[in-house]
Amino acid sequence: MASDGDVTLEIEGEPVVLMPEHALWLPERRTLLVADAHFGKAATFRAGGIFVPRGTTATTLARLDAALARTDATRIVFLGDLLHAREGRSPETLRLVAEWRASRGTVEVVLVRGNHDRAAGDPPESLGIACVDPPLLEDAFAFTHHPRSVEGYFDVAGHVHPAVRLHGRGRQFERLPCFWVRRDGMVLPAFGDFTGLGDVELAEGDRAFAVADGVVMEVAVERVE
């Protein structure tokens, strides 16, 4: 079910939908792409003696369900950093992810490994998540974790948790997560609920689609010289 908050672009001849849930929907492939879930990050912090309250995993999973409910996806591809760290593989985190996976048994789930996954390890086999090294090549697309890591394909990646800074009249100012679309690739906003933002600098021809209040909208960003 499409929403007013979505933005649809045509890339490599097929529609791609930028969803305010921080996910990318490829209807022709019935595939939902998400990057940088960082499950278990809060648990990692707690194991390291830094207090972070409970609830971030559940919220992230609920948003994933919300995105799925608006599509007829048969496949989810995680573009890396599914798990944050080995210390974060707490029983509770893994239980929540397993419960979610069980509730979505018919959907194929693929993880294209990212830098965090290498240290954290693959998710337990019982979850039925196929794990592959980047890139995952499909037609003109390369699904991967690090942007610009694949030549000759349109890469869809994560890793940078992109954000844009906006300035308006009356000296107003905002910093928002965004989809960062280049001529030869794009970067998704981080999906996880406990992840930071990284400012990106847009080059000539780049486009940024900010996410705010359940809406994706293209923003014109003044480039700083």
Next chain:
Amino acid sequence: MDEALERVEAWFASRGWKPFPFQRDVWRAYLTGESGLVHAATGTGKTLAAWIGPLLEASELSDASPAPRPASRKLRVAWITPLRALAADTAESLREPLEALGIGWRVETRTGDTSPAQRARQQRRLPEALVTTPESLTLLLTREDVADVFGDLRLVVVDEWHELMGTKRGVQVELALARLRALCPDVRTWGLSATIGNLDVALRALLGVGAPNDRGRIIRGVEPKEIVVDALIPPVIERFPWAGHLGTQMLPQLVVAIEEGRSAIVFTNTRSQTEIWYQAILGARPDWAGTIALHHGSLDRKKRDWVEDGLRTGKLRCVVATSSLDLGVDFSPVDRVLQVGSPKGIARLLQRAGRSGHRPGATSRVTCVPTNALELVEVAAARDGIASGSIEARLPVTRPLDVLAQHVVTVALGGGFVPAELEAEVKGTYAYADLREDEWRWVLDFVSSGGSALHAYPEYARVVVRDGRWIVENSFLARRHRQSIGTIVSDGHIAVQYLRGGSLGSVEESFIARLKPGDRFVFAGTPLEFVRVRDMKAWVRRAPNVKGAIPRWMGSRLPMSDSLAAMLRERLGEAARGELRGPEMLALEPLFRVQSRWSRIPGPDELLIERVKTREGIHLFWFPFEGRLVHEGLAALMAFRIARTLPITFTMSANDWGFELLSVDAPPLEEALAKDLLSPHALLEDVPASLNATEMAKRQFREIARVAGLVFPGLPRSGKTARQLQASSSLFFDVFRQYDPGNLLLSQAHREVLERQLESSRLGRTLERLTRGRVVITEPRRVTPLAFPLLVDRTRERVSSESLADRIRRMQAALEKAAG
């Protein structure tokens, strides 16, 4: 005892001195077991007032033989100094009388600069007297053998207590003192302080509120020296002054003033101003290269030592400095003190004036150099304040839970604790006298289970309970805690280092974050090229002499004090009546003339609001003259109350004189004023509500997150584990707000913004004053001299009642339109 006293007097005489009566008073009080506070101007013998007592005591106990030191001899005197730069000098002056008095004590320092070898020696055995900082003292409290180490402590001296007491470091000291009193109940505490407006509070904060016999004595030192305050009057008065403006037009006069003296200190208000003026003076007098220097808290220790040494020996003609040279150290050759920019406060100007004529009885003079014309009014006001003795009070910080959480972990490391005992100890401090039961419970939970008993987190265990004692078991956590103890002061600093080796000092991370490789900037008086950030260091190389960005530091946040603000309003009131008293006010006549022709000079009971239309939108300039912090709060409050009546977005800026609300459409000002816009009523509801709309609490949370151990500076050699534990304080703020809204660190952030940043009590008093008075709205066609500094100010906040998406659509529409 008499014999020892004779030796003391003989030593004084050998230096051409005679003990002051107040010094004898302190010695006597110490020897009878009393604690207390000594206040006097800098350089009037406070150090010896506190130091001779324990030496007399040692002679009495024939406990001081110079020959082989008995192994049983332990730490007797801990001397706390606020700046580690002062430690070496202090230790030096403490050593001076030892030989003459035949006392074989060792005096050593222990600060962040202490070498590993020295630390290792001190780990085995501490000297009889240790000069240290609050952070290093707290670090000693994490030693497992803490009871033994401090078992023989007789005296703790807190030097420059007035500098510490208004800060969280002051609270850290209060907690450490309580700990020391618990470990050795007979220890005496003496504070040394400049004269401040609330010495009684300073004494109670120092001694705690626990034991009834700890009432303590306040002993007044020698009378203040005669103080002269004057100003360099600009040859041409700029009628549109800009606070951020360099004011180089004053440079020739400044150089002449420096030439008049043998050795001068030029004080500025921020570290970046120090860099700017150093470059400017050197540009004007290249022949002074080598005899002028700069000094600020971010510079590398070696460089600072060199500068201080040059001042002491009179080798330097001029040093450009920040408050890093306000304290301690005797620079007798200095005979000229200049203050660039607003004096900000009366006590502060007095302190700086005291750096010249650094001998009891000599006249102290400070010459103010305005960086914008309006600052001349502040100079006149400061002189009035000194004449009437309106010295500011220092407000101690109360109940900061971040510092308490840190302290609880410190005590858990230092031998562990039983909660009921530690609770009593903590409540014996002035800072936590009113600590609530639920707050104490919460702090214990925060460092142990992470939440209430029902929602404990099994993987989280900073502090664990073993046989009823709360301790830290995990060595990684112990190490990280020790490393983070110093973070109360350092606001995410990052070391600046040459690629080829050699450290220059440190700057705020936020400044480095804005740099791109290849960017040039000026630091430590040297033009540099930024190469990269690695291992928590900013690597640079020397750049050819170019104009570059000067690091902008946080130091400029100091607001004008309430005492100075009151004097300023009086002076402006006179100007409104056409009375211009003194050279500064007379010089401002052209500016005042434009102000009253275009708008008005507000009288003492008037609130002036100027409404000006420009291309940017509708500006409302308000002039309560209450200091920047109060203005930030007022701006948020006014914006919030107006935005409650209709959807509107305001951008705000504030300075010491007033604040600006900028909006695209005209706000209904008259209607809002008629409907109690200025009412002090419901302040405690409206101010926090207006805060939710701003990011102030989030910013305040940066410091809290650091102190409470949520975010910490990178650990060298700890590799990946540490990287995976990095998150920004704003991310913590968001996650707490969503998932743990009852987290007391969040309420602390709001409370700190309210009480300290916005000075809510001062805000309330201001609103009462304004409602009693009269509001005057003018509609100047152009921006007036009073408003101009606000217009060009760069720090801005926002309050909005529009949705985020609407705001962004609006920004986009504007950009589209502009793009054509």
